[in-house]
Amino acid sequence: MIRALRTTLALPLFLLLSACGGSRERADLVFVNSAEIETPDPAKATDQVSMRISESLFEGLCRNTGGKAEPAVAERWEVSEDKKRYVFHLRKDAVWSNGDPVTAHDFVWSWQRALDPKTASDYAPQLYPLVNAKAFNEGKVTDPSQIGVKALDDRTLECVLENPIPYWIDLCAFLTLSPVHRPTVEKHGDSWIKARNIIGNGPYVMGEWLIDDKIRLIKSHNYWDRDNVKMRTVEVLPISEANTALNYFLTGQADLLMDKGMVPLSLVPKLKKEDYFHTGPFLGTWFIRMNTKKPHFQDPRVRLAFAYAVDRKRIVEKITQLGEQTAFSLTPPGTGQNYQPPPGPEYNPEKARALMAEAGYPGGRGFPRVEYLHLPLPIERNIAVELQSMWQQTLGVTVNLDKKEQKIWLSAMRELSYDMCRSSWVGDYNDPNTFLEMFTIGNGNNRTGWESPAYDGFIAAAAAEGDTAKRHEIFSNAEKLLISEQAPIIPVYHYVGVQFRRANLKGVKANLIDNHPFRAMYWDPAPAR
Incomplete structure (x- = not known):
């Protein structure tokens, strides 16, 4: 080549x-x-x-x-x-x-x-x-x-x-x-x-x-x-x-890089000082999808236990290191006309273990070995290793890491042939709907198998509501259901854009x-x- x-x-x-x-x-x-x-x-x-x-x-x-x-x-x-x-x-x-x-x-x-x-x-x-x-x-x-x-x-x-x-x-x-x-x-x-x-x-x-x-x-x-x-x-x-x-x-063979995962982690402190390195916030969230069609992830208590076991601060400070904001919601705060999403599960090992026990897996006993799907980028590998450690230490479960090229990763999400996988979403427009609508029933970007008529009702009601305050309240109810009650996804951090130019x-x-x-x-x- x-x-x-x-x-x-x-x-x-x-x-x-x-x-x-x-x-x-x-x-x-x-x-x-x-x-x-x-x-x-x-x-x-x-x-x-x-x-x-x-x-x-x-x-x-x-x-x-x-x-x-x-x-x-x-x-x-x-x-x-x-x-x-x-x-x-x-x-x-x-x-x-x-x-x-x-x-x-x-x-x-x-x-x-x-x-x-x-x-x-x-x-x-x-x-x-x-x-x-x-x-x-x-x-x-x-x-x-x-x-x-x-x-x-x-x-x-x-x-x-x-x-x-x-x-x-x-x-x-x-x-x-x-x-x-x-x-x-x-x-x-x-x-x-x-x-x-x-x-x-x-x-x-x-x-x-x-x-x-x-x-x-x-x-x-x-x-x-x-x-x-x-x-x-x-x-x-x-x-x-x-x-x-x-x-x-650096050798002049390329003029521009713009992908978040293209920053060599060991060089982040040095690169941040270079005049060709630029960052800026945007409407994007890195999160984890859970396949709710898998028997072991059908219970919301299990999914919430995995969410409470994630130390987001540890990930942004130890791995990503670009000033990302920890995410407890899918929608970045301030999206649209200053929408403020409800806070979701924070790092709470005790609550995570209690939920796992309540679901019938005390100390992780009886829970099957599962896989976490990620992309072949250094930052994704490092995050995967941290998540694997967190879930093992807090929940007592074994998570194998599965690395796949982008096309296979996308196909696996579409076909629901995964247990958990890394994911991300960048807003297509500046409104909460661009983040929340995709988890409605039948939406091609849902890719979790999760279905909730109540959630769909919230999204439909928000679409018909002309009053901004009332519309935001409806979105907040929807996001609470998605993140804090059912948890088919686990938000981890809100993106910071990167450009080498x-x-x-x-x-x-x-x-x-x-x-x-x-x-x-x-x-x-x-x-x-």
Whole structure:
């Protein structure tokens, strides 16, 4: 592979690099992604490493810049007085990378595709605010024309919502709501995402995709805002080993790293002093999922016992070391209009042991050996070892550690073929709903097997409530049920964003949803050509 052959000597930022015995022009921006992407399909991408690529190839009615939604394919829109009807007007110069116009019909078909149960989109619930969208996704409504989205003409899209929600425009900037090119999908089937086939409407096209080696993005000359896209080429390297990734950056072979797990733990104190190292808070939480379909995790008392046995302070001070805030809720405090979540279980070994005994496992006796699934990153390994020790010392249970690559880890969560696993969530928009809705029944991002009609009732009531204070109270009741009473998940800490970047690389700033599009990045001063 090319990565293994590259020199480790310090290099200038803009030069020609040797690759496999030949030479190729260095990309304007070389970015290290912490894993190989799962898919660039906007309807199916769920992890951050995949979404970074997909949002470079596709664009919705709105787009995110600096974490804020702004007009994109839609140049303007009107909202009805009751806040339930939106009419979007698409810009004339929005076209696909092959020159076809992007139309309102493209959005209707793409949204129906994302909601179609056959597509199996984990993010289909992002479209649930639309009338009948949830019912269609669940098979209760079979006519897609009954979904609250309609093309009034080629350049006018109407959206009708079940309830007025404060974040619909933010959702219109979310990847899942991006259109896909229908003729390409229908012609190539599952192979439509290959580099030689894929047609997008975003700022970049896929020039090359060599799995586990690199992805090369090339600026699209058909993109409506192409004059403001400064990086002509972006090369994305999937490197999961933190020391290797840092070496690429320090030797000039990469310009930007943005994944939390890519910080070599032994170097954290030193790296924090470097001017290329940047951190900033955002709406993200690291937590543990528990498979409630497993017989040994069906009792909430057992799940709560595991939660009370976790010393979060020990993890953030001993392992992560970046100033993360310990998490006793899934939703970070202050999300949205200053939502304050109820506190969940804190570290309490005595209560943990009492709950375990009450559930029939005093001192851990009789409890089966279980596995904890984690990713192959140093920080994840160290956290796993600490958790293993905490659960052994406090509960008397044996937890084996199971390390899997990202694709297998994602698959295991979807298929519920795990006992416990590390997980994380970054807010898709600045509202408590983005954290709490995913644990409703049937949500593709639930991945715990946990089902609670009472919880679903809270989430539905919050969606219908227009008063902010009352809405927050409903969310608080839901989160109390989720974290403190049923505990299918264990929040551990709220994220701090990390970037290793060159001093003259601009357009990369910490923001609440940790979104950093390549199209917004540029060099200042620009390199000589």
